[in-house]
Amino acid sequence: MAQFPASIVLAGAGRMGGAMLEGWLEGGLDPATVQVLEPHPSERLNALAARFGFALNPAPQTLRPPRALVLGVKPQTMAQAAPTLAPLAGPDGFVLSVLAGKTLDNLAAAFPGAGAVVRVMPNLPASIRRGVSVAVADARAGAQARAEASALLEAVGAVEWVDDESLIDAVTAVSGSGPAYVFHLVEAMAEAGVAAGLPRALSERLARQTVIGSGDLLRESPESAAALREAVTSPGGTTFAALQVLMREKDGMPALFAEAIAAAARRSRELSG
Numbered sequence: 001m002a003q004f005p006a007s008i009v010l011a012g013a014g015r016m017g018g019a020m021l022e023g024w025l026e027g028g029l030d031p032a033t034v035q036v037l038e039p040h041p042s043e044r045l046n047a048l049a050a051r052f053g054f055a056l057n058p059a060p061q062t063l064r065p066p067r068a069l070v071l072g073v074k075p076q077t078m079a080q081a082a083p084t085l086a087p088l089a090g091p092d093g094f095v096l097s098v099l100a101g102k103t104l105d106n107l108a109a110a111f112p113g114a115g116a117v118v119r120v121m122p123n124l125p126a127s128i129r130r131g132v133s134v135a136v137a138d139a140r141a142g143a144q145a146r147a148e149a150s151a152l153l154e155a156v157g158a159v160e161w162v163d164d165e166s167l168i169d170a171v172t173a174v175s176g177s178g179p180a181y182v183f184h185l186v187e188a189m190a191e192a193g194v195a196a197g198l199p200r201a202l203s204e205r206l207a208r209q210t211v212i213g214s215g216d217l218l219r220e221s222p223e224s225a226a227a228l229r230e231a232v233t234s235p236g237g238t239t240f241a242a243l244q245v246l247m248r249e250k251d252g253m254p255a256l257f258a259e260a261i262a263a264a265a266r267r268s269r270e271l272s273g
């Protein structure tokens with residue numbers, strides 16, 4: 001059984017916070033141990049509260065510092081939200097943040113009463129428990145806090161811990177934002193299929209199913225992505241013709257991705273403070 005924290009307050013149950021909450025509850029978290037603060041609950045969150053019976057927006061006077069204060073608000077909202085939430089960060093607990101850009105130092109300053117701080121970058125497939133999260137903790141986080149943080153993250157997918165916080169900006173750019181690149185690939189392939197003469201609905205189905213099938217193959221095959229790409233590419237064939245465009249040194253995918261990922265990592269650094 002997962003070693004969940006004994007008590008949790010989740011502040012911000014939007015797309016990411018809500019996805020994590022759902023994963024915890026599906027993963028066996030006792031609903032009586034979680035309280036959720038969310039100014040505008042979605043229908044999905046209300047339905048989840050009705051199904052599991054956790055406390056959604058309990059009266060402020062009933063709130064006590066939990067073992068884990070999980071922050072799921074936007075980085076741009078942190079300055080406004082932190083003063084209200086800070087009293088919930090007690091010396092016997094830890095703060096776990098999924099906020100892009102907000103550093104361990106930022107979090108320790110905003111939540112001075114916290115026993116420890118854990119910074120995490122998850123990604124949206126967490127909503128179907130197939131996410132990947134990368135976590136880094138400050139020096140005060142002991143084995144127990146790390147194990148409890150791992151349990152919260154493992155409930156929604158794979159977990160990697162790093163010691164070097166400076167990696168998190170690049171992590172955010174690769175795996176945090178990464179699902180959007182894949183969805184954009186589907187959009188771009190579908191649009192290009194329409195330009196090549198396919199009916200739009202068929203082109204959208206083909207692009208979507210191609211990414212789904214390729215993702216499943218990537219999961220099930222022991223081969224590397226490069227080997228799988230080569231398996232599709234006949235010498236002098238159609239894929240080869242396309243890859244000559246996509247792998248162009250100056251403006252192909254590697255060059256575009258290098259620029260896009262650098263932009264996302266830069267934005268992550270800008271969001272600190």
Ligand SMILES: NC(=O)c1ccc[n+]([C@@H]2O[C@H](COP(=O)([O-])OP(=O)(O)OC[C@H]3O[C@@H](n4cnc5c(N)ncnc54)[C@H](OP(=O)(O)O)[C@@H]3O)[C@@H](O)[C@H]2O)c1
Pocket residue numbers: 011012013014015016017037038039040072073074075077080081098099100121122123124176177
């Ligand atoms: N979405 C992703 O793919 C993803 C991936 C990795 C990390 N993240 C991180 O996850 C965080 C949330 O992103 P999101 O996409 O889930 O955004 P979101 O859907 O907008 O969720 C944030 C939620 O926090 C609520 N909120 C605002 N102020 C609050 C307060 N004082 N107390 C409690 N809740 C409050 C918001 O309510 P209102 O809308 O009413 O203001 C909203 O429902 C961000 O920091 C982001 O960097 C997101």
